[in-house]
Amino acid sequence: MRRLTLVLLCGAYLCLSLIVALSIWRNGGGWGAGTAALLGGLALGLSIHSLVERGLDKSSSEQLAALRDANRILIGQIERLDARVSEVVETLADDAVRRSEELSGEVHILEDLVQRMSERLDERMTAATPAHGRGGAPHPSGALLETVRAALTENRVDLYLQPVVSLPQRRTVFYESFSRLRDETGRVLMPAEYLAVAEPEGLVTTIDNLLLFRCVQIVRRLAKQDRKVGIFCNISTLSLADESFFPQFLEMLSANRDLAGALIFELGQAAFDARGSVEARNMGKLAELGFRFSLDKVVDLDLDLQDLARSDVKFLKIAAQPLLDELVEADDRLVLKSLPDLAAEDFCALTRRYGVEVIAEKVETERQVVDILELDIAYGQGHLFGEPRAIRDAVIAEADPPPELVRSTLRRRVAGRG
Template identity: 25%
Template sequence: MRAIVLFFLAVACLSIGITTYFALGFTVIESFLVTIVALLASFVFIEALFRRRTETYLVNQTESIARQLSNVAKTSEMLSDQVSFLSGLNMKDRTDNLEADVSVLGTVVRQLAEAVAEMEEAQAAGVTGSNKNSADDRYKGDEDSGRGGGFEFVDNGPVVPIEAVQHALANNEIEQFLQPIVSLPQRRTLGYELMPKLRTDDGVLHEAEDFLHYEDNTGTIAELEQLLIRQAANIVHRANITGDPTNLFVPISLALLRDKENCSTMAGLLASNRAVSASLMLTLSEATFDSLNASDKKSLAELVRAGAGICLDNVRSLRLTFQAMSERGVKFVKADAQAFINNPLDFTDFHRADLADYVERFGIGLIMDNVTSEDHVLELLDDKIPYAQGKHIAQPSPVRPDLASEKSSKRSATR
């Protein structure tokens, strides 16, 4: 393009020189000089024009490159942020959860396949009727409770007369024992279960289930359970002072929950000292927890809002709605270790090794009670059970004197 312009420019300058020679009468030298001057002037003008256009083009290209570099810098910054975010993610936990889900799903599918195979074999052998009868016997207790699971705890009811309980309460004769609950495999102490015991005139030391589960109208059991919570709070408080904080599991029953005055008093006491109430676990049997009416649930929710947790004891099955239980304040569930080891299918449809991880996802700890031998401990370790309790772990022992509450003052305070 530039060569064509210069060619036509030279032709035009030559035409000027010819015109001056023939039309204006210039000499040949003068016409040649005019042609050279015109050619030089035109060349300078055209070069300046081309230079200006080139500079403008370069400026535009430079601005375009600058904009592109700015976009690249922003993109790099975004990528850097994404890389930082991804590097900060704990992919191991997510992978572990995914592996646990896949493992649980695989276990359920395998058990389903085995159940279908057993049904087909039973039908082929003509023993469907007998299998049905055995299944009915196995889950007879489940129909009464309205859900799956097969371990049934026999409760013969209290054997100590209510008058004897009133006498012991009036004379501060309720003895307090503590049994540790430990974590596996380190066997570090998670907390202690408070076990009130009553010694009658014949010298027999009765366990809590012999006298705590009355449904009386005298308010004795509610007053006794209120005293237990006060003593437990006092033990936790003194343990915190001595630098040895611990959790304390305190048994309660329907008697306290249905005594609105005492229950409200306890809720106020717990709410006033969150440091203590956070370490208190109110222990109810699963049967009691399932039998709560709307008013009982309201009383229990008041205690939970005050800071206390809930522990379900004597769990007959682990086929539970753990999400709903967690929302109601359940922190721990306790099952019988011997029954779980001997008949795991009566407790759950999951593989035994996957059960504790599944329960833990809902913020609930699984405690196996009644551990009576080292073989039980080894079995629980294989099943990754996090907590254990029982006579083999440690026998119940009286409360240490430095942690024991001043019963007389506490007794008077409850009146």
């Protein structure tokens, strides 16, 4: 391309010189003037050509230098991209290994829980076998235990969530979790129904532990969706003192301590007041990981707030109507019967000084909301704001270990053959 350009330029210079020379000769300039014009034109053309050629050389050199620079930049980008791809591949591989280890650990915990429940069920079923009615009909409690066994075998343990809202906005900021079992027809067994036989046999601890296990999974799933919502999960003092379950549970939470802000462990006021040194020490271990606590079923408002603060208790759940029934008028102001020296509207301000928020639970009417707001209570829970609802199957499916693996584990353990 460059050679063709130079040839065309030389031809143009020659033609231009001849035209000028012929014009001078024809106008009477003579052969000498024409020849001089021709030679001058050629000299001028060669000078211009030399300048153009140098310009082309310079342009080519600059283009070549620019191409070299671009090539170096491209090579650098490719090297950085290759390094980043390698880093991502290694990260994905490490994450896959970590998730595999977490899944293995969770299934191991699930196996232990179900195995211990299986042993309890077997003992109870053996004891219930002679207690048949006429015609060989099974004893009602034995039949219910068999229903519980079947529900566990088929992994029919559901997690229900009830909203806890901020007041007065009524925006959902927390959920409380509940466990429900289903029989083979899909009918939901309420706690009052199955706890009647589970409590005497010590099965409540294992059911609670299964709920804790499920809550951790669900909270982890919600965290992946970047949903900034906390979940209250009941934990019994028996679970805190369980030498077999608690160390495994603590290990699982240690691997998921990033969920500490979203998972709040809840126990009753009576259980909290009666906790022993082992339970208190294990609560401290959970607090060291950043997990918080809540007390529900609060009936005694004469609280040791310093003890609550030391124990990382951040929430108190008080039933709305009993709390409102505590209000009495004294010296032209409303006070609480159990705290007559404190104005009722100052109770929440006092608890907040110790980092404790009050939640009015079992709120059923709008009138209760009005009275609750006058007490400066910041949160509410109850059927007025939303009933407990089963968490979506899709969320559970993504949070749980593979269903077939769980079912096979449950069948093996509950059958006592694992």
